[in-house]
Amino acid sequence: MLRNLATSLINSRDERIVTTLPKAKELRPFVERAITLSRHAASLEGDASEARALHLRRQAAAFFHAGNFRRAAATRRGQTPPPRTAGVAAVHRLFDELGERFKDRPGGYTRIIKMGRRAGDGAELAIIELVDNPREIEAQEATRKRAKGSTKKKATEAKATEAKTSEAKTTEAAAEKKEESSSSEE
DSSP states (O other): OOHHHHHHHHOOOOOEEEHHHHHHHHHHHHHHHHHHHHHEEEEESSSSHHHHHHHHHHHHHTSSSOOOHHHHHHTTTTTTOOOOOOOHHHHIIIIIIIHHHHTTTOOEEEEEEEEEEOOOOOOEEEEETTOOOOHHHHHHHHHHHHHHHHHHHHHHHHHHHHHHHHHHHHEEEHHHHHHHHHHHHH
């Protein structure tokens, strides 16, 4: 069951799945160990890095279903080979994308968000998702753009206010000078 949930989480387009809270809590360390293996493979350097990366990839493959058994025997001349399973696709995505993305992150690759209770049986639901997903990054950029735009507006408004206050001060000073000169003339 954990293998299926982990495969679904890693292969999902939104990088999130909805499940019950106890399943999500069990899934978190399972997925984080697999991501840690891919992260270590992404940061390898040196002579034996390819062999070590292959070893880490095989260790991570144990977290998912093995794939199509007897793949070569099942394909005959003229037949198309069966497609790769979701577990194999998850390992590829894990090492190609997620390992690079979480290369500098020391841990905490997942987030659990409680959703409330399910209507049918009252089970507590939760969303488990990978952090720093593309949807989250887009939201942060949009927030920054809005904040940047509002600071520009505020700066423009502040400059306009400063200009008005400086003009008002100048006119007040000129009026005071006129009053002083007219009172001194009398």
